[in-house]
Amino acid sequence: MPPPPPLLLRHPLSLLLLRWPRTPPPLLHRVPSFRPPPPLVLPRQQRCLSVASAQLAGPAPGAGVDEAVAGFVTGKRKATEVAHAVWRSIVQKGDTVVDATCGNGNDTFALLKMVADESARGRVYGMDIQDTAIDSTSSFLKMTVDSQEMELVKLFPICHSRMEEIVPKDSLVRLVAFNLGYLPGGDKTIVTVPKTTELALQAASRIVSSGGLISVLVYIGHLGGRDELTIVESFASSLPADTWVSSKFEMINRPVAPVLVLLHKK
Amino acid sequence: MPPPPPLLLRHPLSLLLLRWPRTPPPLLHRVPSFRPPPPLVLPRQQRCLSVASAQLAGPAPGAGVDEAVAGFVTGKRKATEVAHAVWRSIVQKGDTVVDATCGNGNDTFALLKMVADESARGRVYGMDIQDTAIDSTSSFLKMTVDSQEMELVKLFPICHSRMEEIVPKDSLVRLVAFNLGYLPGGDKTIVTVPKTTELALQAASRIVSSGGLISVLVYIGHLGGRDELTIVESFASSLPADTWVSSKFEMINRPVAPVLVLLHKK
Numbered sequence: 001m002p003p004p005p006p007l008l009l010r011h012p013l014s015l016l017l018l019r020w021p022r023t024p025p026p027l028l029h030r031v032p033s034f035r036p037p038p039p040l041v042l043p044r045q046q047r048c049l050s051v052a053s054a055q056l057a058g059p060a061p062g063a064g065v066d067e068a069v070a071g072f073v074t075g076k077r078k079a080t081e082v083a084h085a086v087w088r089s090i091v092q093k094g095d096t097v098v099d100a101t102c103g104n105g106n107d108t109f110a111l112l113k114m115v116a117d118e119s120a121r122g123r124v125y126g127m128d129i130q131d132t133a134i135d136s137t138s139s140f141l142k143m144t145v146d147s148q149e150m151e152l153v154k155l156f157p158i159c160h161s162r163m164e165e166i167v168p169k170d171s172l173v174r175l176v177a178f179n180l181g182y183l184p185g186g187d188k189t190i191v192t193v194p195k196t197t198e199l200a201l202q203a204a205s206r207i208v209s210s211g212g213l214i215s216v217l218v219y220i221g222h223l224g225g226r227d228e229l230t231i232v233e234s235f236a237s238s239l240p241a242d243t244w245v246s247s248k249f250e251m252i253n254r255p256v257a258p259v260l261v262l263l264h265k266k
Numbered sequence: 267m268p269p270p271p272p273l274l275l276r277h278p279l280s281l282l283l284l285r286w287p288r289t290p291p292p293l294l295h296r297v298p299s300f301r302p303p304p305p306l307v308l309p310r311q312q313r314c315l316s317v318a319s320a321q322l323a324g325p326a327p328g329a330g331v332d333e334a335v336a337g338f339v340t341g342k343r344k345a346t347e348v349a350h351a352v353w354r355s356i357v358q359k360g361d362t363v364v365d366a367t368c369g370n371g372n373d374t375f376a377l378l379k380m381v382a383d384e385s386a387r388g389r390v391y392g393m394d395i396q397d398t399a400i401d402s403t404s405s406f407l408k409m410t411v412d413s414q415e416m417e418l419v420k421l422f423p424i425c426h427s428r429m430e431e432i433v434p435k436d437s438l439v440r441l442v443a444f445n446l447g448y449l450p451g452g453d454k455t456i457v458t459v460p461k462t463t464e465l466a467l468q469a470a471s472r473i474v475s476s477g478g479l480i481s482v483l484v485y486i487g488h489l490g491g492r493d494e495l496t497i498v499e500s501f502a503s504s505l506p507a508d509t510w511v512s513s514k515f516e517m518i519n520r521p522v523a524p525v526l527v528l529l530h531k532k
Contacts, residue, residue, distance in 0.1 A: 065331060065333075066330050066335075066355070069332075069335045069348075070331050070355040073479070073511065073528050073530055074356075074511060075532065086335065086336060086339055089336040090340075213339070236518050237519050238519070239519045241519050241520050244519060245339065245517065246517065246518045247338060247339050247518065248514075248515070248516050248517075248518050249515055250513065251511065251512065251513050251514075252499060252502050252503045252512045252513065253503050253504070253506070253507050253511070261518070262339050264340045266340075
């Protein structure tokens with residue numbers, strides 16, 4: 001286990017939020033009219049790694065793949081529920097996972113429940129370039145999980161294309177989850193964009209371990225949404241079939257229904 | 267229950283195969299160089315309806331949706347296994363189902379196991395325009411199911427676009443299953459074609475009952491396969507979202523992997 005970083009900003013009841021003063025030109029992934037937050041640039045040895053040893057939460061809630069897919073096919077369950085069910089079939093307690101687009105924290109919470117146990121080995125690295133998303137995720141988690149579980153979550157206000165800067169190099173990352181589009185309840189003109197999404201997918205493909213998954217839920221109802229889907233599909237299709245399984249689940253008589261793309265690394 | 271038809275060609279240990287002498291111009295759905303079998307033309311009152319009352323087989327074998335989809339995502343299970351798992355989540359003992367493309371009988375067998383029970387109310391209406399497919403399905407079933415289960419299967423050597431001619435008008439059809447492409451192990455130049463497939467999908471949408479499913483597995487590796495997929499997707503996309511849920515599952519980094527389209531009638 002690497003030594004803890006020297007400059008952790010800890011609070012026993014709050015989420016660990018690191019803001020770093022040194023600022024290289026940030027990559028924006030939500031545009032336009034966006035005020036970039038201070039990006040995080042940590043040298044490898046300063047990445048946050050904290051360990052809690054208390055008793056943590058039990059099994060993650062939610063539908064199994066069985067119920068989720070049967071529900072998806074019959075219109076009773078959403079694509080996001082299929083995604084969560086597939087995650088649960090792959091992610092194990094103690095795993096390291098990445099939420100590449102924290103949004104309001106729903107996925108971060110679900111992922112935390114999947115990896116948290118008494119071993120306290122599980123880690124959720126979450127990021128979002130919008131301060132409001134990180135704040136919203138932090139607030140949501142504070143209300144829903146205990147302080148020991150919170151120690152397992154590391155949130156960063158940076159673009160997801162830079163996930164390699166915050167996930168420790170030796171991590172066996174089981175899952176990288178994307179939820180592309182605008183922040184629910186936020187400014188709908190601020191959306192993820194194809195260029196940084198493509199860079200983020202490339203980064204995710206480098207850090208996810210064998211047996212792991214990249215999950216991409218693409219919302220296409222907003223301006224540019226279909227362009228982003230094209231980029232995601234193009235990336236997924238280009239992955240070599242001998243080392244990756246790229247699958248896609250979608251509703252095809254609802255023009256703006258989100259599309260789920262799952263990339264499994266063999 | 268309508269009265270049994272007057273002209274049943276029964277054999278206690280074989281499948282019921284009806285060939286009718288009167289032959290209107292058949293609609294061909296497998297081309298080219300195809301010798302059309304004698305098509306079946308039954309007036310409504312002469313449709314085959316037989317009932318067996320003996321003890322029948324137990325629950326259908328195979329993976330649940332859970333295992334099938336998780337396996338599909340990780341490349342361990344095929345689209346056909348996802349299809350079968352979804353069928354099992356919808357089809358109940360005693361249901362009426364339709365195998366629109368019998369092929370070698372694998373789907374017919376799976377469907378029979380899903381509907382057969384001691385009530386003997388279940389029915390599987392199977393069809394294939396190729397004599398060899400009907401013969402192959404019949405032979406396969408003879409080897410794998412008992413005579414009482416066989417009484418529940420009605421096979422017809424006709425084009426699937428004419429399914430309304432063989433399924434009794436008052437049937438509550440829970441599932442219509444398509445397996446589009448060429449007959450496995452057969453002549454690969456004889457394939458289903460877009461025009462009659464489209465007519466068959468329209469027919470299926472008329473006979474399937476509320477709460478039921480049209481399942482279409484589209485093989486695209488052969489000449490014309492992608493054109494047929496386009497027709498299926500176009501049909502699926504055109505179904506009104508207030509009464510249908512059209513979903514699609516596919517591998518996107520394997521250019522010739524079959525595509526599963528599921529159409530649920532609300």
